[in-house]
Amino acid sequence: MIINLQKFIKNENKYWKELEGILGKFEREPDMQMTIEQVKRFHYLYQRTSASLAKLMTYSAEPEIHQYLETLTARAYGNIHEIRKQPHRLYVLKWFFQTLPQTFRRQVKAFYLSTAITMIGVIFGGFAVSFDPDSKAIILPFQHLQGSPSERVAEEELRVDDRLQGVKMRGATWYMTHNTKVSIFVMALGITWGFGTIVMLFYNGIILGAVTLDYILATQTKFLMAWLMPHGVIEIPAVLLAGQAGLVLAGALIGWGRRSSLRMRMREISTDLITLIFGVGIMFVWAGFVESFISQYHEPILPYSFKIGLGIVEFSLLILFLSRAGRKEEKEDA
Template sequence: MKEEQFIKTNSNTWRELESLSTVINKKGIKSLPSNEVKKFLSIFRQCSHHLAYARTHYPKSNTENYLNSLISSCHSHVYAVRKVSPGEFFKYVGYEFPRLLKEQKWFVLSSFGVFAFGLLLSLILVAANPDNANMFLPEAMVEGVKSGTAGGGGGQWNYPLMSSYIMFNNISVSLRAFVFGITLGLGTIYVLFFNGALLGALTALMYMYGNPKHYWSLILPHGVIELTAIFISGAAGLTIAKSMFLPGELTRKHSLINASKKAVSLVLGVILMLVIAGVIEGFFTPLNISEEIKLIFAAITAVLLSLYFAVPYLIKRKHN
């Protein structure tokens, strides 16, 4: 097609995109009704194809320069990153996150159930035969606990080694429990079960060869929040799996999209929880204070976390 014919055929479309872009520049994209937004996106895609065609057939021409300028001016409207105001952030933290947990409570409880089953099973297996710990824990860690060099009988806890291992494991577990929801939930269930088994095996070894009080004083101050974050991540993964198995009245595609939005909202809260847990582990857990104080601190975090999650129930009761 000759350039003149190309311009004549498509110039009305380009002018329409220009007009919509001008309105958006002046009043913002929210000023457009939904059908106009869809129209803008459709025309933008058409003009992007026109630009690609012009670059191929009319390189360095005025037509290419014009289309390049037009698409560039519209690009920021299409791919703009939505800014989150401080008010929205505090609303999410203060109410939306616990409200979403209330809405997804059965998924959270299911996630906890899978984790607890793995923990109890490994606890029983290792208590029956300590050699079974090798099924769940690295051999070096098992030998370290037995010999007392990683929190064993002498109560000597290799804090950098053990704490770093546990924190890194919990963070990676949280992320994998969420992402593996796309495997119809099988990956999520495996991650929750195996990591419950890991904690159960380590706990059994500590009661057999180590100092349980010392162990819990180093695990629980940050572990209460970290473990809760794992259960919530597992719930996010199970939410995605459920949308694929049981889409309801929606198509599987739209069911998955809706579930993914909820799951991502849950994971945002999980990230905040892991940050708080990391701060506790970095600044509080290593302090040279009594084990009793650390355990009391862990109990306080559990109470505060319970009160925080109860916010939607308390607000609902107040309005009633």
């Protein structure tokens, strides 16, 4: 009970200011390390300020002091009761070579599911085109894919000039930004209990299956591989990783067989989601450049063997990276 409010505020003000100073320092210097004595003092000040707030709670006077103490208590509470590790500094190389592949492996079940859904789409798209060639007009959204593959190949192989002269950078940027947007969308649709992510992956699979079967049936498999492989071996897995992120989000939302609350489940996966989506972004930057500068050029400008070889090397490195990178550190941590 406060007998003399003015005296109470005067006495306690120095403790509130001290706490405010520590909190300000915390926020300015996230790397700040406290000694055990400083931690004790911080805790004491938090408790003292909380007690002041409790005393003033039923008091009608000094609404500004009341609000000030509420804010101070809230800020201190956020720091004292936080148990999650605060990533103060990002080590880019460590993140890329350890965190990203480790996260991928930790959530690999969602990746398998993402791949399975896409594969079902591929089979569906392949069947649709092989049994009903007219369905191409509905399935394939791109005008240049709706014509005859043989005619396109003949046309492309006649070119000896650089048809993309002066627009390659723009093209690379468009591929990067467009694909990244689509992937963020695929990931974000996980919030629809995974339904949106599944639809997007399935549809992506349909397009891929329809194009592949269309070119195979037209006996243009070599052209298809040389056209798609240089960028596709990175781009397609990137979409699958985005689907993986979306399914991880959906899994946390649904929470099958898990007793933790929705909040806890979301907290547990938040860092993994961000890691995966950043990884996807990096993959699209690479794929964008390759698609613009290599994939769009065909024989006689670029030999098919070179393009297919490049695709094989990229794909092998990607598999190696996702399956092996960061394993040693993983074992050490375990």
